[in-house]
Amino acid sequence: MRKSNSFKVPEKYFENIDFEILEKLKFKKNVFTFPQNYFENIDSEKIIEKERSRSFYRNLLITSTVTMCLMILLILNTFTEKEFVDETFLVNDILEENFDYMNQNIIINRYSSNYIYQNYDNQIIMSNFDSDFDYLTID
Amino acid sequence: MNRKKSVQVSAKEKELLQRLKNSKSKDNAFRELVNQSKKNLYFQIRRLLLNHEDTNDVLQNVYLKIYRSIQKFKEESKLSTWMYRIAYNESINYLKSKEKKYFFSSEIMYNTMINNLRQDPYFDGDELDIKLQGIIAKLPPKQKLVFQMKYYDDLKFKEISQIIGTSVGALKTSYHLAKNKIKKEISENQTF
Structure with missing residues (x-):
């Protein structure tokens, strides 16, 4: 029988040829470069500092959140104080009687943006410059 | 019975780990760890992200995680393996967040990354x-x-x-x- 090919190849040549292609590429596997002195400039101190400042800001955030919550609670608590309710009602009553605001559904409280509320030693002044009256004084 | 997996770790690595877990010697040991591992970790991440800038960001995060969680390292694998795993997870998460951020499909994102290599000054x-x-x-x-x-x-x-x-x-x-x-x-x- 005649040989189909008279050229000889090394043993397992064809089995390994694909692998050689990869091996050939392997010589160029360091294709990724980086800025000069990059590795020298990787500073563990910076990483440690970053972690410490992160912890600091995390603690700061926790502290400020707790403080905010406490302030909100304090404000809510102050808002419902008896003295304040009394004063507001008092002002409302006087306004209604003296200035005939019965039909205008006025809501007055010390946080109202319509009124400037001041309390000087039990003398309450509520001013509204857009209304007919300039201020109201209650002793 | 829950048995702790044992791994063969060199005496040098054991000593480094002990120092890393001790708050007094932690910073010095961490400095040593960074110097030992930065090149390996960098290239591991770089091969996944391809771009130097992204790699640098992720590498910093990886070291932050290592510093933060070294106390939790159970020593069931080599330290390098554990670090490798953190780097891998961080890289994958970074790619996922990039996909979400730019509404890319994985394929578009990889195509963009590959095309960017042509203009990348740090690709040789x-x-x-x-x-x-x-x-x-x-x-x-x-x-x-x-x-x-x-x-x-x-x-x-x-x-x-x-x-x-x-x-x-x-x-x-x-x-x-x-x-x-x-x-x-x-x-x-x-x-x-």
């Missing part, structure tokens, strides 16, 4: 290298990772298995599939 390859990176990037995640760890880092299957958490048998199959795909695509598209 020719078209053939870009082609290889393109083929690797498009491999399924596990195949890609196994191939990179085996081909570039010469890691043992056992080590890869600890990093990815897959059996050695499955990894061998993945590697074989990845190698065949790469060979096929290179042979089809390239003449040497």
Whole structure:
């Protein structure tokens, strides 16, 4: 029988040829470069500092959140104080009687943006410059 | 019974770990760890992200995580394996967040990453290298990772298995599939 090919190849040549292609590429596997002195400039101190400042800001955030919550609670608590309710009602009553605001559904409280509320030693002044009256004084 | 897995760790690594877990010596030991591992970790991340800037960001995060969680390291694997795993997870999360941020599909994102290599001042390859990176990037995640760890880092299957958490048998199959795909695509598209 005649040989189909008279050229000889090394043993397992064809089995390994694909692998050689990869091996050939392997010589160029360091294709990724980086800025000069990059590795020298990787500073563990910076990483440690970053972690410490992160912890600091995390603690700061926790502290400020707790403080905010406490302030909100304090404000809510102050808002419902008896003295304040009394004063507001008092002002409302006087306004209604003296200035005939019965039909205008006025809501007055010390946080109202319509009124400037001041309390000087039990003398309450509520001013509204857009209304007919300039201020109201209650002793 | 819950038995702690034992790994053979060199005396030097044991000593470094002890110092890392001790608050007094932690910073010095961490400095040593960074110096020892920065190049390996950098290139491991870089092969997944391809771009230097992204790699630098992720590397910083990886070291932050290592510093923060070294106390939780259970020593069931080598320290390098544990760090490798953190780097891998951080890189994958980074890619996922990039996909979400820019509403990319994985394929578009990888194509963009590969195309960017042509203008990347920190890429020193020719078209053939870009082609290889393109083929690797498009491999399924596990195949890609196994191939990179085996081909570039010469890691043992056992080590890869600890990093990815897959059996050695499955990894061998993945590697074989990845190698065949790469060979096929290179042979089809390239003449040497």
